[in-house]
Amino acid sequence: MVRSTVLDNGLKVLVQEEHTAPLASVWCWYKVGSKDERPGLTGVSHWVEHMNFKGTTNIPRDQVKGIIEQFGGSWNGYTWIDETTYFETATRDALDRMLFIESERMGSCLYHPDDCESERTVIISELQGGENDPDQLLDQELTATAFKAHPYRHPTIGWLPDLQTMTRDDLYGYYRRHYVPNNATLVIVGDVDTDEALRRVDRYFGAITPGDPPARIRTVEPEQTGERRLAIRKEGTTAYLKVGYHAPSATDPLFAPLLILDAVLTGAKGVNLWSSFRVPPPQRSARLYRVLVEKGLASAISGSLMPTAEPFLYTLSATATDGTALDAVGTALLDEIDRVRRNGITDAELAKAKAQLRARLVFDNDSVTNIAHQLGYFATVASVDLFAILPARIAAVTVDDAAAVADAVFLPSNRTVGWFEPLPVGNGSLK
Amino acid sequence: MPPRVESSHLRVGLAPIRTTLDNGAVVLAKSTSTTPAVAISLAMRAGSAMDPDDAPGTTWLLSRLIDRGTTSRPAAVIAEELDSRGISLTVTVTRHSFTIVCTCLSEDFEPVIALLGDMLMAPSLAEEEIATRKGEVITAIRQDDDNPAVRAMETLMAHLYPGGHPYGRRTKGSIDIVESLTRADLARQHAARFAPAALTAVLVGDVDPARATDVAAGVFGHWRTVALPRPLLPPVVPATRRQRIVIPMMNKAQADIAYGFTAIARRDPAYYAFWLMNNVFGQYAIGGRLGDSIRERQGMAYYVSSSLDANIAEGPLSIRAGVGPGNVDRAIASIDEEIASVVRDGITQKELDDSRRYLIGSIPRALETNAAIANFLQTEEVFSLGLDYDARLPDLLTAVTLDEVNAAARRVLDPGRATVVVAGPYEA
Numbered sequence: 001m002v003r004s005t006v007l008d009n010g011l012k013v014l015v016q017e018e019h020t021a022p023l024a025s026v027w028c029w030y031k032v033g034s035k036d037e038r039p040g041l042t043g044v045s046h047w048v049e050h051m052n053f054k055g056t057t058n059i060p061r062d063q064v065k066g067i068i069e070q071f072g073g074s075w076n077g078y079t080w081i082d083e084t085t086y087f088e089t090a091t092r093d094a095l096d097r098m099l100f101i102e103s104e105r106m107g108s109c110l111y112h113p114d115d116c117e118s119e120r121t122v123i124i125s126e127l128q129g130g131e132n133d134p135d136q137l138l139d140q141e142l143t144a145t146a147f148k149a150h151p152y153r154h155p156t157i158g159w160l161p162d163l164q165t166m167t168r169d170d171l172y173g174y175y176r177r178h179y180v181p182n183n184a185t186l187v188i189v190g191d192v193d194t195d196e197a198l199r200r201v202d203r204y205f206g207a208i209t210p211g212d213p214p215a216r217i218r219t220v221e222p223e224q225t226g227e228r229r230l231a232i233r234k235e236g237t238t239a240y241l242k243v244g245y246h247a248p249s250a251t252d253p254l255f256a257p258l259l260i261l262d263a264v265l266t267g268a269k270g271v272n273l274w275s276s277f278r279v280p281p282p283q284r285s286a287r288l289y290r291v292l293v294e295k296g297l298a299s300a301i302s303g304s305l306m307p308t309a310e311p312f313l314y315t316l317s318a319t320a321t322d323g324t325a326l327d328a329v330g331t332a333l334l335d336e337i338d339r340v341r342r343n344g345i346t347d348a349e350l351a352k353a354k355a356q357l358r359a360r361l362v363f364d365n366d367s368v369t370n371i372a373h374q375l376g377y378f379a380t381v382a383s384v385d386l387f388a389i390l391p392a393r394i395a396a397v398t399v400d401d402a403a404a405v406a407d408a409v410f411l412p413s414n415r416t417v418g419w420f421e422p423l424p425v426g427n428g429s430l431k
Numbered sequence: 432m433p434p435r436v437e438s439s440h441l442r443v444g445l446a447p448i449r450t451t452l453d454n455g456a457v458v459l460a461k462s463t464s465t466t467p468a469v470a471i472s473l474a475m476r477a478g479s480a481m482d483p484d485d486a487p488g489t490t491w492l493l494s495r496l497i498d499r500g501t502t503s504r505p506a507a508v509i510a511e512e513l514d515s516r517g518i519s520l521t522v523t524v525t526r527h528s529f530t531i532v533c534t535c536l537s538e539d540f541e542p543v544i545a546l547l548g549d550m551l552m553a554p555s556l557a558e559e560e561i562a563t564r565k566g567e568v569i570t571a572i573r574q575d576d577d578n579p580a581v582r583a584m585e586t587l588m589a590h591l592y593p594g595g596h597p598y599g600r601r602t603k604g605s606i607d608i609v610e611s612l613t614r615a616d617l618a619r620q621h622a623a624r625f626a627p628a629a630l631t632a633v634l635v636g637d638v639d640p641a642r643a644t645d646v647a648a649g650v651f652g653h654w655r656t657v658a659l660p661r662p663l664l665p666p667v668v669p670a671t672r673r674q675r676i677v678i679p680m681m682n683k684a685q686a687d688i689a690y691g692f693t694a695i696a697r698r699d700p701a702y703y704a705f706w707l708m709n710n711v712f713g714q715y716a717i718g719g720r721l722g723d724s725i726r727e728r729q730g731m732a733y734y735v736s737s738s739l740d741a742n743i744a745e746g747p748l749s750i751r752a753g754v755g756p757g758n759v760d761r762a763i764a765s766i767d768e769e770i771a772s773v774v775r776d777g778i779t780q781k782e783l784d785d786s787r788r789y790l791i792g793s794i795p796r797a798l799e800t801n802a803a804i805a806n807f808l809q810t811e812e813v814f815s816l817g818l819d820y821d822a823r824l825p826d827l828l829t830a831v832t833l834d835e836v837n838a839a840a841r842r843v844l845d846p847g848r849a850t851v852v853v854a855g856p857y858e859a
Binding site: 020021022023064065066069070071072073074089090091117118119120121122123124125126127128129131132133134234235236237238267268279280281282283284285286293294296299300319320321322352355356357358359360362363365366367368422425426 | 467517684715
């Protein structure tokens with residue numbers, strides 16, 4: 001049972017007691033992600049996230065590590081298109097320290113110029129590590145092609161020239177604008193007493209002054225009017241294909257039917273960005289698996305539909321088997337998508353997709369960390385209420401609903417197709 | 432003969448029920464109530480170290496086929512049985528284990544373990560499936576060939592464990608070998624290594640342990656095959672000089688460094704001292720001392736850490752970092768310096784205390800989910816650590832002294848004997 005409250009300064013607080021292990025997980029979520037970045041400052045949300053681990057007024061730089069570790073805890077954070085979040089999970093007696101850290105992070109981070117410079121190279125290293133992976137590179141370019149106007153088009157890590165030129169003042173100004181209590185949600189899940197936890201939250205966060213609501217970029221992506229294609233030709237060993245369709249946001253009634261379609265095409269993943277990808281989906285009988293993998297055209301096929309604040313993408317990704325032409329993979333994939341669009345799905349497929357999603361939603365919530373993640377994620381991109389009613393929305397989907405969303409989303413004019421075509425490796429000395 | 436049952440239920444801790452069936456199969460069952468689900472982990476002591484010497488990769492290909500049909504269930508039926516319940520299998524091959532893991536809803540436990548048992552005991556290894564899975568494995572090998580992190584680590588292992596030592600081989604094998612494997616090769620490997628005495632079935636979740644054990648006994652109790660004796664591992668010979676290997680991959684943006692030594696076996700009495708030493712050196716918070724230097728102070732790498740893989744034989748202690756091509760030499764020099772500092776000056780009592788407190792405190796978190804508990808119990812079984820290992824672990828870590836930790840560092844760490852591999856846009 002989730003207790004929800006809002007402090008006078010606008011901070012939303014969610015507490016859920018879970019007494020299965022002597023642990024507590026605290027997450028602090030901010031409604032700021034790469035969609036809030038203007039040209040020239042791409043990557044600033046993520047870089048700010050890195051800076052917010054580097055000491056505060058009351059946590060000296062050299063004492064950041066150790067506070068949570070002394071309770072056997074783990075901590076981390078991530079940034080994506082709609083959100084930036086930080087968490088600690090540790091034994092329950094660390095609750096006070098976890099709240100202290102998050103309150104400090106909200107209002108008192110230091111942004112020492114030397115730390116900003118040192119982190120610039122760390123982030124560029126992170127970007128380059130991602131570029132080493134052709135699949136990730138293709139994903140980045142596909143997204144940039146699919147969106148013409150909306151800031152979802154640029155990668156969360158940012159473009160390299162922006163990372164090379166951003167200043168300490170850019171970072172600090174962005175931090176001050178977005179890290180205010182009225183732009184945040186604090187989530188506590190674990191072996192805690194709700195009333196006591198709320199008292200402690202008030203003690204650490206109650207005095208933080210609210211800020212002006214951050215200005216938002218209001219760009220709406222115009223409707224796509226024709227298929228877009230891109231090809232990356234680069235040294236490599238393996239060919240990849242991606243197809244991205246503009247997709248409904250988390251709150252759109254079409255979202256649940258599209259989750260069903262994804263399960264039918266590639267197997268259900270659940271809706272936990274933090275943990276779903278760690279376990280492969282049940283997909284042996286999924287349509288695209290049978291058409292591509294079982295036929296030997298691809299060694300892997302996956303689909304990705306994440307709950308987002310604004311319409312993002314439904315992306316299908318295939319890895320061509322060694323020696324298979326991407327054209328053959330693309331034709332088989334698009335033919336199957338077209339078949340779904342023309343004929344819809346069967347009652348049996350609908351029933352199986354629902355069973356898969358029901359199981360995956362259970363598996364999504366197997367730890368205090370994962371439960372807290374889901375509450376905070378949905379509170380940030382949509383609402384906790386949506387998280388609560390999502391199983392019912394999935395259960396209510398009919399074959400007609402699935403057919404309608406297939407008809408609306410799987411239009412050729414709504415898609416972007418990307419190829420990664422490997423060129424022979426010149427210097428890799430492969431055996 | 433009735434099953435032999437052991438229990439640690441009088442002690443605090445996980446207290447699993449351990450049962451040895453009369454055919455030698457071991458069943459470990461543990462009840463939890465976090466979610467209405469059960470984690471099933473079936474591990475055979477049949478990892479890549481038992482591949483035929485002339486055919487590394489045999490076990491890996493077998494792992495891609497194990498769930499693709501049995502003598503009584505076609506692949507399509509298995510796919511439907513799994514998918515209709517929202518279940519996906521993870522089949523892993525390590526040096527010494529072949530493991531099938533999945534999580535299912537509690538209501539599906541009985542049919543699912545029956546299905547998994549059928550896969551392990553009676554795979555059909557159909558020719559058409561072999562052809563398809565070979566294509567997937569070859570593609571995966573080609574992807575590895577294009578991945579600097581994988582190539583750096585595989586090359587490090589090949590040089591730390593030379594001369595055909597099983598730890599030095601690629602688990603997936605090579606394209607030539609995969610192409611040459613036949614159904615008879617795979618069936619021979621299965622017959623030689625898959626047997627009840629090599630099986631540990633771990634069942635953790637929302638199910639009564641006694642019932643779970645009975646169900647597992649019903650699935651595996653009639654299995655009567657006998658595995659061949661396990662081959663002896665060749666001795667591990669520590670390096671006597673420094674080696675540096677560069678794999679130029681000029682199409683890449685970042686270089687990956689793999690730097691390491693042969694270290695210790697898991698049964699070595701110094702294991703806990705090594706564990707703590709490694710935590711201080713390359714794990715604590717963001718990468719221990721290595722992370723403080725290379726990431727936090729010098730800003731050179733997004734990731735840098737060390738890991739200790741103590742195994743049946745002496746596994747490696749390896750350090751890995753991803754850096755821009757202009758920082759490769761400086762990063763390697765920094766690793767050298769940090770090693771020299773640990774060996775020369777030792778770690779401090781405070782560092783040891785901090786790591787110890789962290790590792791002991793992390794035990795509840797490490798044992799929170801059904802899947803994590805199942806994995807822990809498999810490790811407990813492989814290394815004969817005892818049913819009360821989780822309860823004894825804090826004492827085992829507490830007993831380690833600073834002298835023992837510093838002796839562990841001196842025993843293995845030495846820049847003059849390091850094997851250093853760089854893969855990426857870098858040329859020596």
